Amino acid sequence: MDINTRREEAAAAFAAKGLPTVKEEAWRFTNVSRLNEETFDAVWQAAEVSFDPLSDLVVVFENGKWSVEASSLDGLPEGVRVRSIMDSADARLGTLADSDSGFVLSNTAQFSDGILIEVDAGVVLEEPIHVVHLADAEGGSFAYRHLIAAAAGANVTVIEEYIGSAGVRYLTNVVTEAFVADGAKVDHYKIQRESAAAYHFQTLESELGGDALFSNHAVTVGGRLGRNDIRGRLLGEESEAICNGLYLLGEDQLFDTHLFMDHAVPKCQSHELYKGILSDQARAVFCGRILVQQDAQETDAIQSNGNLLLSRAAKVNTMPQLEIYADDVKCTHGATIGELDEQALFYLQTRGMDPQQAHGMLTFAFANEVLDEVACSVVKLRIEAMVQAWLAGVNE
Amino acid sequence: MALLEIIELQAQVEEKQILNGINLSIQPGEVHAIMGPNGSGKSTLSNVLAGNESYEQTGGNVLFDGADLSELDAHERARAGLFLAFQYPVEIAGISNMYFLKAAVNAIREHRGEKQLDAMEFLDVIEDKKKLVKIREDLLERAVNSGFSGGEKKRNEIFQMAMLEPKMAILDETDSGLDIDALRIVADGVNALRSPERGFLVITHYQRLLEYIVPDFVHVLVNGRIVKSGGKELALELEEHGYEAFEGAAV
Structure with missing residues (x-):
């Protein structure tokens, strides 16, 4: 099916189906009905939002469109192609993101731009590609469609960052598809710091061949209402998926993470560590589903979701789900919702830290554990600084 | 003036009376x-001496360096120079041992009116102190006590003590869970920190530790009271006859 037909079909399906409602199991705790009452329009204009590039390879989208002036791809080596999704009718587009979710359908029908990253077999790109999305158009609707394809043995790091101008109301709806071929490695990071009045939805789909590695770290501090749907399919033996995340929420923010990991073949690993810190009346939803199919013997899957509540009004719904049809597997999951450990607070105080310092350090430690597997040092520093800044804001 | 003066100390935990009037006086330099x-x-x-709020002091007095300990919170006691080596050191994932130690050292230095150590100065102090307890470099980079063996945790406690240079150190069953080699290393670390100004209170179930950290005085605690005090030979007596004789006496 060519892409235009696909888009037309998606538009028709979306017109019939609309956005998901709380009657759907997967959206039970996340009510997006307000989006139907508010209006959003595609308004393509330059954005006046500052950002710090994390790499020499930077692609900047401003209010829905690739900005050639702000982007820089100098020094991109042979065997790596980075261009706008609008310039290419890539046949793979939509083959992973094939769900009938209203957000995916709407994205397929309406995406206005996106990035296509292709890395040829055996090519290792050391420098990360920093994909920045800037938003400051009030009432804007931004639909991005990204595709990452790492051929056999290729190696690439992609950082998606979303930055909004404070107080501006807009809607970002992103679909990213990642193809990780045999022996390839894709490290993917997502830093979401949209405006506090923004809505943000992303579906990230990945497919792994044999002996492949896909890692995703998703850090969320922004947005009034948002959700990440992160889905991985392990289709080749000995492959490994890492999906870690951190959400720091305050005021009346609601953020939902839905993970789905599909183990279709033997000897694969998936590790998922998610942590959240909530203050004020913030709400978080976490649903982590791991499917181990009958053939997927010797699967090693670990999932955990920990939540720290800094206020009595904050709320978390967490739902780990294991669905196992193979018999020789190692799968664990766990979820916690709580406060800081009293014994640990006492320990820090016996070392001279006052109660406020001890609280701050343990809260930071709680969040920081998620960053242990962040291999990209510039990303690690950026996220650590974001966590510190967020915690400083809470303590004010 | 005694460094630590415990007078008729009574305490309870979860409304259960545990300490029934303890008296103990420790002079600087004594173990x-x-x-x-x-x-x-x-x-x-x-726990009561270190200021754990889960434990309630219900009677008596404790003076540390002349100050009433009950007036001080745990962190103020630490800053005043009291140190507790935990029986079960707490694991803190997400914070490196190094970062944790730097925050602790600087909190205490600030209280003493000394300037904060910068990264280089801090590393110099670390180099100096880590030899005392033969602590491995990688344990400093790892998260606090996370995945440490029992021996490594106890060594880390003594290392922290060396870094914080307290006036008075309480070692709570530091020997528990240690094999003989680890015990010797920990004891060597403690002995290296003995000084005419510093006091130690070594709490233990077994006499074994006291072969390596030789005390000036030994006290027998039964049912929340000190029922006998003596010199280091008292430990050997206990080793031979057990606590039974004292348990009868305390009722």
């Missing part, structure tokens, strides 16, 4: 050992 069977109140004593 005192408290020995007692399980349930005698050893851990309650160390």
